[in-house]
Amino acid sequence: MTTHDTPTTGELTPLIEPLKALAHPVRLQVLQWLREPEDHFPVNPAVTDPRKVGVCVSHIQAKTGLAQSTVSAYMAMLERAGLVRSTRVGKWTHYRRDEERIAWLIEEMRGGIGSVELAAIAAA
Template identity: 55%
Template sequence: MDIIEINKALSNPVRIDMLKWLKKPEDNFPKQIYVPDFSDGVCVCHIQDKTGLSQSTVSHYLTMLQKANLLIATRHGKWTYYRRNESEILKYIQTLSNEL
């Protein structure tokens, strides 16, 4: 775990919002076609719609969160779905608690 990289990924309010929204996707996003139960996460298109930002910005933000190991990406055809990596988020919180 790289605490510095995770902190960098969390240093933007929109990326924090993305993680918050993905915590309860059924409350924050519309029903999806390929993964209606959100088991593989939320389609990038829905995340982009919610942020109101450009596709390239949202993709960059999601990539940062994924590289920090806070998100897991799953492909379905041409669509990518993202969900939280709960075990890594918990490890991060525990590490902060133990070390700081």
Template identity: 65%
Template sequence: MPPRVTVDEAPAGLTDDTLEVFKALSNPVRLQILQWLREPRAHFDAERAIADPDEVGVCVSHITEKAGLAQSTVSSYMSVLERAQLVTSTRIGKWTHYRRNEERIAAVVDSLGQSL
């Protein structure tokens, strides 16, 4: 049986931050949400939005509706994506809006390309 690799022995370039991203993307629903947020106007009804989905993001209630999951589940998923810095959140009144963090995503892709 091959030896197990620990986080301390992870390949160069794969930092704890990068591993956090992999954990966030390991769930197919979180990955799907991130893909929807890439083109929010194509996947969410912009007319129902209280803010510009491109500038501010998509309301968690709209993500919940599209995903067909409980609000608490979607909020948990969004927290994981936010901890991995793949999305940012903005509060407008009682609503939280999420949008992709394109700079972070590009940095992760670049880091991955250099590591593998």
């Protein structure tokens, strides 16, 4: 009989939703685009600052080429995971990365999974 060390769910719970959100290539791509919004989306400083307020969901939808409902669902998942924040500007929703939460997630993964394991995953 083999026994396995089973981590307590409570220790892993904060990592589960962000990792699920990052597991889809389009959600990961959007998060990467939002890192440098000026390079990937139309910028109109008279309307909003993409760094402070975010990028309009319609611009994200246009860049992905996906249906509005799909993009909205993807952004809602990223927001629930704490990876982006939303701001309403009139009737539009703008999204920006939550850099503090992303930094926290990276540190948790380094500590919880271990840098040796992360290096092996990255090399695979």
